[in-house]
Amino acid sequence: MEPLIQNRMENSATISIENVYKRFPMGRGEFTALKDITLDFEKGEFTGLIGPSGSGKTTVLNIIGSLDTPSEGRVTVLGRSVADMNAKESARLRKESLGFIFQTYNLLQVHTVFENVEFPLLLLKYDTPTRRKMVMDALEWVGLTDKEKSKPPQLSGGECQRVAIARAMVKKPSIVLADEPTANLDAKNSHHIIQTMEKLNRELKTTFIFATHDEKVIGYLKRKINLLDGKVDNDEKITSN
Amino acid sequence: MKLAIRLAFRNLIGAGLRTWLNVIVLSFAFVVILWLQGVMKGWDLQAKNDMMDYETGGGQYWHEMYDPYDPLILEESHAPVPEQLKEEIESGETEPVLMTLGSIFPQGRMRSVTIKGIRPGQDVLKLPTESLDTALHTIPAFIGAMTAQSAGLEEGDNVILRWRDAKGTFDAAEITITAVFYSNVPSAEASQVYIPLEKLEEMTGLHGHATVLIFRDSEKERPEIEGWRLKKLDDLTARMDEMLQTKTIGQSFLYGILLLLAMLAIFDTQVLSIFRRQKEIGTYIALGYTRKEVVGLFTVEGTMHAVLAFAAAMVYGLPFLIWQSNVGWTMPMDVSQFGMAIAQTLYPAFSIGMVVTTVLLLIITTAMVSWLPSRKIAKMNPTEALRGKLQ
Numbered sequence: 001m002e003p004l005i006q007n008r009m010e011n012s013a014t015i016s017i018e019n020v021y022k023r024f025p026m027g028r029g030e031f032t033a034l035k036d037i038t039l040d041f042e043k044g045e046f047t048g049l050i051g052p053s054g055s056g057k058t059t060v061l062n063i064i065g066s067l068d069t070p071s072e073g074r075v076t077v078l079g080r081s082v083a084d085m086n087a088k089e090s091a092r093l094r095k096e097s098l099g100f101i102f103q104t105y106n107l108l109q110v111h112t113v114f115e116n117v118e119f120p121l122l123l124l125k126y127d128t129p130t131r132r133k134m135v136m137d138a139l140e141w142v143g144l145t146d147k148e149k150s151k152p153p154q155l156s157g158g159e160c161q162r163v164a165i166a167r168a169m170v171k172k173p174s175i176v177l178a179d180e181p182t183a184n185l186d187a188k189n190s191h192h193i194i195q196t197m198e199k200l201n202r203e204l205k206t207t208f209i210f211a212t213h214d215e216k217v218i219g220y221l222k223r224k225i226n227l228l229d230g231k232v233d234n235d236e237k238i239t240s241n
Numbered sequence: 242m243k244l245a246i247r248l249a250f251r252n253l254i255g256a257g258l259r260t261w262l263n264v265i266v267l268s269f270a271f272v273v274i275l276w277l278q279g280v281m282k283g284w285d286l287q288a289k290n291d292m293m294d295y296e297t298g299g300g301q302y303w304h305e306m307y308d309p310y311d312p313l314i315l316e317e318s319h320a321p322v323p324e325q326l327k328e329e330i331e332s333g334e335t336e337p338v339l340m341t342l343g344s345i346f347p348q349g350r351m352r353s354v355t356i357k358g359i360r361p362g363q364d365v366l367k368l369p370t371e372s373l374d375t376a377l378h379t380i381p382a383f384i385g386a387m388t389a390q391s392a393g394l395e396e397g398d399n400v401i402l403r404w405r406d407a408k409g410t411f412d413a414a415e416i417t418i419t420a421v422f423y424s425n426v427p428s429a430e431a432s433q434v435y436i437p438l439e440k441l442e443e444m445t446g447l448h449g450h451a452t453v454l455i456f457r458d459s460e461k462e463r464p465e466i467e468g469w470r471l472k473k474l475d476d477l478t479a480r481m482d483e484m485l486q487t488k489t490i491g492q493s494f495l496y497g498i499l500l501l502l503a504m505l506a507i508f509d510t511q512v513l514s515i516f517r518r519q520k521e522i523g524t525y526i527a528l529g530y531t532r533k534e535v536v537g538l539f540t541v542e543g544t545m546h547a548v549l550a551f552a553a554a555m556v557y558g559l560p561f562l563i564w565q566s567n568v569g570w571t572m573p574m575d576v577s578q579f580g581m582a583i584a585q586t587l588y589p590a591f592s593i594g595m596v597v598t599t600v601l602l603l604i605i606t607t608a609m610v611s612w613l614p615s616r617k618i619a620k621m622n623p624t625e626a627l628r629g630k631l632q
Contacts, residue, residue, distance in 0.1 A: 065527065067624050087531045091534070094527060
């Protein structure tokens with residue numbers, strides 16, 4: 001399988017969101033979660049979508065992750081329009097180029113740490129020795145090489161989230177979408193997690209987009225996009241970081 | 242598919258007790274269905290073998306008037322042995338049997354019987370005809386266990402036998418029971434008295450006559466003979482085949498119930514999995530699976546229960562089935578009065594074809610039952626699934 005999406009977009013805007021609206025049916029009417037959102041994300045950004053609950057952060061991430069489509073407007077991820085892709089193409093985009101980190105980790109409970117991190121590589125059909133090396137590298141990034149045989153129920157929240165980061169990063173995706181990655185963690189773990197992601201962003205030039213309202217995360221961001229009631233309230237780049 | 246199998250296996254092993262409960266139920270269904278099929282096949286084989294051994298041989302020629310269900314014409318159903326079969330009769334490859342109606346009077350009560358004349362030295366049938374080769378002042382005779390039981394006779398007993406002679410006059414003589422045989426074939430046993438052929442010819446004046454001619458070799462091409470009807474082995478066992486067919490249909494309901502119970506467990510697990518594992522389903526999609534592929538994964542996972550069940554069934558079922566085919570299954574009640582060819586102890590018989598068909602049937606059924614609830618995944622919203630929201 002050729003990684004065409006990644007190559008094609010190597011030097012242009014990684015993600016482009018133009019005049020996007022997202023409406024959800026609610027009762028007899030509908031609820032507009034996103035209202036005329038326009039944003040661009042460049043390669044290697046470390047950006048946060050900041051806002052209170054219901055401001056539309058997760059909806060933006062879901063659309064970028066091609067898990068959802070806009071009701072109106074155009075979203076282009078790595079050169080492909082999210083609305084125009086069929087199920088197979090969306091899955092291929094997620095499989096090859098996107099990594100997801102969730103608030104509740106979403107690890108496969110019956111699989112070991114190694115198997116959880118290995119999963120995206122199985123989908124990409126890497127051979128066994130390559131998979132082994134890549135998984136161990138990823139576990140080393142997050143400092144969990146000694147837990148490869150443990151299962152998620154045996155890990156702490158911070159460790160689970162680090163496994164989720166390793167799983168998202170193991171295939172070295174172009175973009176990592178993290179939805180409230182520190183919401184369930186204490187301060188120490190939150191700092192550790194965000195520092196790990198910052199290091200990976202620096203070393204691998206991976207684009208990180210966070211949905212967060214956690215002050216601890218916000219302190220590390222290089223770009224802050226404030227969302228309020230489904231609209232961009234403020235878009236600020238932090239140059240001194 | 243390879244990946245789905247690998248993941249499904251991991252998921253099943255990881256699910257622990259839930260998986261093993263399903264696997265045990267399904268493996269039990271495997272073993273019971275195989276055992277029942279083996280019993281049926283064993284019964285079929287035993288019944289046919291017994292029929293061939295004690296009654297039909299490899300096939301028969303019937304006198305054109307002979308009808309085993311019409312005793313009123315039995316006394317007219319005989320003719321001289323055909324010329325073209327005399328050589329085979331001489332060599333013992335074909336056995337002439339002469340029949341006539343008669344009565345016996347055990348304990349002073351009259352019982353109608355068919356008197357069958359058969360040569361003492363024959364070996365086409367497994368009947369104890371050698372017991373007729375004895376010097377007695379009475380007529381030596383042997384009977385089946387069913388007649389012995391119903392008439393209260395046993396070996397060594399004497400009883401009066403009455404028949405019509407060549408002129409149609411009643412005649413009577415004492416017979417001595419020289420053997421009682423047990424055959425599982427009611428039609429060979431019930432109300433039958435076997436005496437030496439020569440004696441019956443003498444009693445009826447029908448020298449060189451026969452009612453049926455039983456041949457040993459079922460494969461040999463047989464000519465049509467005027468005045469006689471050729472009855473091949475298949476014709477003679479047709480009723481038995483029909484009866485077993487009926488039994489098989491009846492037994493299919495039992496398989497159906499067993500399958501239903503096993504499939505209910507699988508269906509229930511699948512439905513539960515889809516509700517409980519929504520977040521996992523969402524995660525698979527986020528990581529790059531299409532919804533169709535997730536449906537495939539869950540279907541493979543369900544189907545793998547059947548594969549594991551087969552493996553489990555082999556572990557405890559194989560020794561059990563082998564043991565059963567050696568020691569047999571003795572029925573808890575007396576089957577001699579059932580009126581059909583059935584042994585008291587049935588020996589299950591198994592074939593590779595039977596095992597393969599049963600395994601395939603169970604695997605395909607399990608796949609269907611696993612797939613049906615999994616289709617719901619195709620309609621799931623992945624963003625809702627990721628949050629574990631019930632859909």
